[in-house]
Amino acid sequence: MSRIIVIGNGMVGYKFCEKFANHPNSDKYSLTVFGEEPRPAYDRVHLSEFFQNEDAKALELAPKNWYSENNIELITNEKVKDINKSAKIITTANNKEYSYDVLVLATGSSPFVPQIKGVDKKGVFVYRTIEDLEQMMKYAKEINAQKNNGKAAILGGGLLGLEAGKAVMDMGLEAHVVEFASKLMPRQLDIRSSNVLQLKLESIGINIHLNKATNQILGEEKITGLEFGEDDKLDVDMLIVSAGIRPRDGLARNCDLEVGIRGGVVVNNKMQTSDSSIYAIGEVALYNQMIYGLVAPGYDMANVAVNQILGNTEVLMPDDIDMSTKLKLIGVDVASFGEPYMPADKGHSVLFEDKSKFLYKRINVSLDGKKLLGGILVGDADDYNMLHQIYLNGMAIPENPEDLILGARSGEKSSFGSACDLPDSAVICSCENVTKGTICNNLENGTFSSFGDITKNTKATTGCGGCKPLVNDLYKETLKKLGKEVKEVVCEHFQYSRQELYDIVKIKGITSYEQLLNEYGKGDGCEVCKPVTSSIFASIYAETANKHNVNQDSNDKFLANIQRNGTYSVIPRIPGGEITPDKLIVIGQVAKKYNLYTKITGGQRIDLLGAELKDLPSIWKILIDAGFESGHAYGKALRTVKSCVGSLWCRYGMDDSTTLAIKLEERYRGLRAPHKLKGGVSACIRECAEARGKDFGIIAVDGGWNLYVCGNGGANPKHAILFAEQIDSETVFKYLDRFLMYYIKTAGPLVRTAAWLDKLEGGIEHLKEVVINDSLGIAQDLENEMEKLVETYECEWKQAIEDPKLEKRFNHFVNSNESDDNLVFIPMREQQVPKEW
Amino acid sequence: MILENYKSVDKDKVVNWFEAGKTSDFDENGGNCIKYKNLQIAVFNFTRKNKWYACQNLCPHKLEMVLSRGMIGSENEIPKVACPLHKKTFSLENGKSLSDENLSIATFPVKIENEKVLVGFDF
Numbered sequence: 001m002s003r004i005i006v007i008g009n010g011m012v013g014y015k016f017c018e019k020f021a022n023h024p025n026s027d028k029y030s031l032t033v034f035g036e037e038p039r040p041a042y043d044r045v046h047l048s049e050f051f052q053n054e055d056a057k058a059l060e061l062a063p064k065n066w067y068s069e070n071n072i073e074l075i076t077n078e079k080v081k082d083i084n085k086s087a088k089i090i091t092t093a094n095n096k097e098y099s100y101d102v103l104v105l106a107t108g109s110s111p112f113v114p115q116i117k118g119v120d121k122k123g124v125f126v127y128r129t130i131e132d133l134e135q136m137m138k139y140a141k142e143i144n145a146q147k148n149n150g151k152a153a154i155l156g157g158g159l160l161g162l163e164a165g166k167a168v169m170d171m172g173l174e175a176h177v178v179e180f181a182s183k184l185m186p187r188q189l190d191i192r193s194s195n196v197l198q199l200k201l202e203s204i205g206i207n208i209h210l211n212k213a214t215n216q217i218l219g220e221e222k223i224t225g226l227e228f229g230e231d232d233k234l235d236v237d238m239l240i241v242s243a244g245i246r247p248r249d250g251l252a253r254n255c256d257l258e259v260g261i262r263g264g265v266v267v268n269n270k271m272q273t274s275d276s277s278i279y280a281i282g283e284v285a286l287y288n289q290m291i292y293g294l295v296a297p298g299y300d301m302a303n304v305a306v307n308q309i310l311g312n313t314e315v316l317m318p319d320d321i322d323m324s325t326k327l328k329l330i331g332v333d334v335a336s337f338g339e340p341y342m343p344a345d346k347g348h349s350v351l352f353e354d355k356s357k358f359l360y361k362r363i364n365v366s367l368d369g370k371k372l373l374g375g376i377l378v379g380d381a382d383d384y385n386m387l388h389q390i391y392l393n394g395m396a397i398p399e400n401p402e403d404l405i406l407g408a409r410s411g412e413k414s415s416f417g418s419a420c421d422l423p424d425s426a427v428i429c430s431c432e433n434v435t436k437g438t439i440c441n442n443l444e445n446g447t448f449s450s451f452g453d454i455t456k457n458t459k460a461t462t463g464c465g466g467c468k469p470l471v472n473d474l475y476k477e478t479l480k481k482l483g484k485e486v487k488e489v490v491c492e493h494f495q496y497s498r499q500e501l502y503d504i505v506k507i508k509g510i511t512s513y514e515q516l517l518n519e520y521g522k523g524d525g526c527e528v529c530k531p532v533t534s535s536i537f538a539s540i541y542a543e544t545a546n547k548h549n550v551n552q553d554s555n556d557k558f559l560a561n562i563q564r565n566g567t568y569s570v571i572p573r574i575p576g577g578e579i580t581p582d583k584l585i586v587i588g589q590v591a592k593k594y595n596l597y598t599k600i601t602g603g604q605r606i607d608l609l610g611a612e613l614k615d616l617p618s619i620w621k622i623l624i625d626a627g628f629e630s631g632h633a634y635g636k637a638l639r640t641v642k643s644c645v646g647s648l649w650c651r652y653g654m655d656d657s658t659t660l661a662i663k664l665e666e667r668y669r670g671l672r673a674p675h676k677l678k679g680g681v682s683a684c685i686r687e688c689a690e691a692r693g694k695d696f697g698i699i700a701v702d703g704g705w706n707l708y709v710c711g712n713g714g715a716n717p718k719h720a721i722l723f724a725e726q727i728d729s730e731t732v733f734k735y736l737d738r739f740l741m742y743y744i745k746t747a748g749p750l751v752r753t754a755a756w757l758d759k760l761e762g763g764i765e766h767l768k769e770v771v772i773n774d775s776l777g778i779a780q781d782l783e784n785e786m787e788k789l790v791e792t793y794e795c796e797w798k799q800a801i802e803d804p805k806l807e808k809r810f811n812h813f814v815n816s817n818e819s820d821d822n823l824v825f826i827p828m829r830e831q832q833v834p835k836e837w
Numbered sequence: 838m839i840l841e842n843y844k845s846v847d848k849d850k851v852v853n854w855f856e857a858g859k860t861s862d863f864d865e866n867g868g869n870c871i872k873y874k875n876l877q878i879a880v881f882n883f884t885r886k887n888k889w890y891a892c893q894n895l896c897p898h899k900l901e902m903v904l905s906r907g908m909i910g911s912e913n914e915i916p917k918v919a920c921p922l923h924k925k926t927f928s929l930e931n932g933k934s935l936s937d938e939n940l941s942i943a944t945f946p947v948k949i950e951n952e953k954v955l956v957g958f959d960f
């Protein structure tokens with residue numbers, strides 16, 4: 001049996017194992033893998049997610065037992081220190097020797113740390129491994145404990161540096177990105193797009209310093225700042241160096257394999273090094289005189305190496321390697337593909353820039369106007385996947401190439417045509433090398449029948465995830481082409497969409513989950529369909545969450561938001577954000593009595609956190625006696641209608657926004673919907689209530705109110721769209737009744753108004769037709785249904801504490817009155833918070 | 838570590854059938870928590886299947902005492918509970934997670950006698 005040894009169990013080393021395990025010849029070989037890190041290979045590309053969840057397991061590419069189950073010997077925590085080429089033996093740091101027939105170097109790269117005076121000070125970090133992140137977080141915590149305006153700099157404004165900038169913010173420090181060049185992401189962006197990106201980053205709190213050469217790192221034992229020129233300094237408490245990578249080619253150098261001038265083990269298109277029994281793949285390999293700092297080419301290399309070694313010698317590395325990239329900083333879209341910028345004699349460029357919206361788009365077109373050569377997108381990279389495909393496949397482009405970035409202006413939304421127009425050979429998922437043909441042909445011949453089948457069998461979307469929208473489009477369009485209805489079914493228990501279930505419940509008069517499941521579903525239900533049907537019952541029968549409480553989402557079940565330690569938060573309703581001193585005092589008293597952490601929320605009200613389940617009823621009793629009611633902060637229901645102070649006090653106020661906000665909040669309080677609902681009312685265009693970031697927003701203008709709908713803050717911010725101008729407040733209510741009810745009846749589960757509108761056929765114009773012009777003839781029904789919901793509104797907390805049967809569910813134990821003994825709190829700024837996970 | 842307090846118990850290894858309460862103390866098609874010595878045990882009255890299940894209340898994901906507050910249901914006929922914190926799901930039959938192969942929970946036998954809910958322990 002031939003012996004293969006792989007040195008390095010990183011992303012590419014793992015991909016080698018996976019391709020090996022799936023190869024038909026693998027049983028003729030034995031495979032041993034050495035990894036220097038303490039754990040099996042993990043997803044370095046999504047390393048930054050570790051800041052959010054500190055869950056190393058979630059990043060794991062495969063658990064340890066996967067290797068043994070596939071007859072692969074994995075030895076972690078073991079560095080290889082020497083290769084003896086002629087004897088074909090490697091030696092590990094523990095002086096153990098292993099012989100090989102074929103050796104594969106997958107040692108990756110290490111962060112490049114420039115030799116600046118003082119880089120060895122405490123507080124200077126690199127960004128590559130889970131351990132790096134753990135140390136950074138620990139250090140950041142120490143800084144945060146000492147002061148509340150800690151700062152951290154990132155050396156390097158490339159792709160990774162900007163990602164680190166976001167991470168620094170997430171750690172609660174002020175972020176400063178320091179770049180030597182005159183632009184950000186120098187390899188991917190031109191000067192103008194860099195300027196736009198800089199504005200955008202600064203708007204979210206990442207400070208940018210360009211043209212800065214760092215001379216030395218200041219501080220005694222630990223870093224206190226960076227010095228650029230004589231009088232040019234930046235005070236920081238921490239530094240992350242992200243100045244590029246260096247291939248880890250030390251082993252190769254020591255055994256005289258050929259390496260490049262600036263490092264990297266030279267390989268041919270079989271991934272063979274200058275010794276034909278030794279291969280190199282991933283970031284250590286120098287192919288076409290390049291180190292590719294991306295995972296997709298590395299995965300390709302792993303595939304080539306496995307095939308070469310296991311006998312499929314016709315599989316070779318292509319000459320051209322696509323370096324297109326999309327930044328995955330949450331909240332900032334940046335992408336570049338092909339040749340992002342180029343001299344004018346190679347082609348002409350179409351540019352679009354709107355600095356006020358942080359938008360920049362550029363495409364480069366061949367001189368004959370027929371081919372897309374590359375481009376840059378900042379601020380809105382929704383079209384990246386399609387543009388990238390057009391570029392990769394050399395597809396024909398519209399006569400007016402500007403349509404590609406501005407959208408065809410004849411009213412049609414897209415100028416790309418359909419995803420199905422791509423050639424079969426188009427690589428849709430570059431991480432896993434999955435072509436459009438593989439996806440569509442298997443759907444057409446029935447091998448795949450669901451989205452899950454595609455991802456399970458091809459692994460598409462499981463790498464960087466960037467291709468997900470495109471795979472989804474292909475899936476839907478192919479099914480449509482086959483004449484199959486693409487059904488957005490709720491889950492395995494119901495072959496219906498939410499809208500269909502809504503209609504069934506309404507028309508058949510079904511009143512319980514069990515009945516619905518028996519008559520229209522199968523199996524025993526689950527955590528997806530139960531809350532969906534509870535929400536439908538609530539919308540149709542004006543039921544509170546006390547009914548069906550075992551089928552309510554866990555927050556609705558206990559009428560409070562569960563916190564990370566299993567305790568709950570209490571948010572009483574404070575309509576429009578207006579509250580009397582007496583009520584404020586009661587909140588303070590309750591918080592004191594139950595030792596609750598108190599915080600002003602982002603929704604103009606007050607959150608009392610850390611309440612034990614068993615205390616919720618008595619807490620609410622005090623609040624209700626003082627005139628409060630549930631704020632439904634736990635429900636997929638109306639949350640708040642945010643107000644500005646408006647003409648009651650403000651010198652610019654054009655109308656009484658506070659009163660309108662309170663009225664709106666009181667009308668729609670507790671309204672259960674497919675997702676949560678938020679509103680806002682501002683009394684002038686300065687927009688202090690951020691009404692356009694809400695599901696419905698109202699702004700006072702000369703001559704009435706402007707109504708906006710379908711805005712969203714949160715993960716994908718969208719400004720609400722102007723729906724009606726200069727209307728009176730009665731019309732505001734009329735339109736909102738109809739709009740909200742139409743949304744409640746037709747949206748999918750957990751789809752907010754903005755996402756719903758995106759998918760609504762006919763878009764905002766259709767919505768105006770239905771709501772304003774009553775094109776479907778349902779306006780009166782919608783109003784009546786809303787009226788009924790408003791009339792039958794009841795505070796569900798009041799219900800819960802008045803009915804002893806309902807109260808029982810708040811005991812932690814059935815057989816004891818004790819508290820959860822697993823709770824541990826730690827002090828924090830004179831209050832208390834749960835211990836860390 | 839707290840996870841080590843929870844080990845599955847086979848029906849034939851039970852030394853103590855602990856009386857956790859009356860059947861009416863428990864939610865239909867839902868979960869409740871009981872205390873046994875230093876353990877917190879989630880008990881599920883799966884009325885739909887006419888079966889009772891018990892497992893640790895501790896979610897192995899973040900080690901919080903929450904599983905009894907999760908929603909029950911089935912996946913391909915396997916009865917399961919979904920943790921209320923991050924919706925990881927676990928088979929109520931054998932405790933294996935259905936959504937994360939690295940996780941599992943301990944399960945305990947339950948029997949009903951004279952409308953009393955008895956949970957089996959080996960200590």
Ligand code: SRM
Nearest residue numbers: 561562569600601602603605633639712713714715716752
């Ligand atoms: C408490 C609060 C943060 C704070 O301390 O200020 C908060 C806390 C949570 N938000 Fe929020 N959001 C809070 C205001 C907001 C705002 C600001 C606003 O409303 O003006 C937003 C952006 C506006 C928007 O919704 O469009 C916001 C956008 C989100 C999102 C993203 C929604 C989206 O469409 O992308 C989620 C996730 C979700 O709902 O799926 C979320 C979810 C959550 C949850 C419920 C997560 C969870 O399920 O545990 C958090 C509950 C913590 C808890 O248990 O108390 N929260 N959340 C705020 C409560 C406001 C209130 O008085 O009720």
Ligand SMILES: Cc1cc2nc3c(=O)[nH]c(=O)nc-3n(C[C@H](O)[C@H](O)[C@H](O)COP(=O)(O)OP(=O)(O)OC[C@H]3O[C@@H](n4cnc5c(N)ncnc54)[C@H](O)[C@@H]3O)c2cc1C
Nearest residue numbers: 008010011012013035036044079080107108282283294295
């Ligand atoms: C924060 C971050 C974000 C990124 N984002 C993206 C992105 O969005 N898109 C993208 O395409 N790429 C991204 N990358 C780059 C991507 O992670 C790398 O291209 C990929 O990990 C390279 O894989 P590799 O196996 O060659 O190297 P690595 O993943 O670094 O693996 C090499 C392994 O070999 C081990 N090793 C080295 N020497 C020895 C030895 N002598 N003995 C034993 N073991 C050894 C190392 O410890 C390491 O575990 C990102 C990288 C980082 C750090």
Ligand code: SF4
Nearest residue numbers: 052564601602714715
């Ligand atoms: S409060 Fe909102 S933004 Fe903050 S962690 Fe929770 S969900 Fe995220």
Ligand code: FES
Nearest residue numbers: 896898899920923
């Ligand atoms: S704590 Fe249970 S799933 Fe996270």
